[in-house]
Amino acid sequence: MSMILNLKSATDSEIENLKRNPDSIEGFLYDDEDTDHDQMDLDKAWHGLHFLLTGETDGGAVPLCYLMNAEQLGAKDFGYGPPRALTSKQLAAFEEAIAKIDEKELRKRFDPDAMTTRQIYPSIWDEGDDAFQYLYEHFKYLQEYLTSAKNRKDGTLIWLS
Numbered sequence: 001m002s003m004i005l006n007l008k009s010a011t012d013s014e015i016e017n018l019k020r021n022p023d024s025i026e027g028f029l030y031d032d033e034d035t036d037h038d039q040m041d042l043d044k045a046w047h048g049l050h051f052l053l054t055g056e057t058d059g060g061a062v063p064l065c066y067l068m069n070a071e072q073l074g075a076k077d078f079g080y081g082p083p084r085a086l087t088s089k090q091l092a093a094f095e096e097a098i099a100k101i102d103e104k105e106l107r108k109r110f111d112p113d114a115m116t117t118r119q120i121y122p123s124i125w126d127e128g129d130d131a132f133q134y135l136y137e138h139f140k141y142l143q144e145y146l147t148s149a150k151n152r153k154d155g156t157l158i159w160l161s
Helices: 012-020 022-029 046-054 088-099 103-109 112-117 129-151
Strands: 005-010 039-041 084-086 155-160
Touching: 005 012, 005 022, 005 129, 012 022, 012 084, 012 155, 022 155, 039 129, 046 103, 046 129, 084 088, 088 129, 088 155, 103 129, 129 155
Parallel strands: none
Antiparallel strands: 005 039, 005 155, 084 155
């Protein structure tokens, strides 16, 4: 089974409401008719991107660690643990930090041997440039998503499914 990282924009007041009413989280995340919130998924690139941003398998320095390290939202497992949330302020800091990273810098951080040794998901790092291009494509999507959410002054929910 694949682990896909999902993001869905939310205002700070919506995030606070979801914290107070955790039973409403599932409906918010999976509302198929919702056109008010931007959504995206990073497919299986999330762990590789986290590693390129932080140099860590888990954790790392704020704000670059935010793909995997944000405040847990409720306790219900939606695939691979509970969803997490970034406030608009946290999202803005994350967006500003990754906006400074270009393809050349990201490529410098790409170390297929280290990623394989540290068991960074998924196990594709021996594919070299194809694996890097996969990560870079999703990195650009993430940058676009974060910029859009920041411009609207939104935060985001993050969950693995």
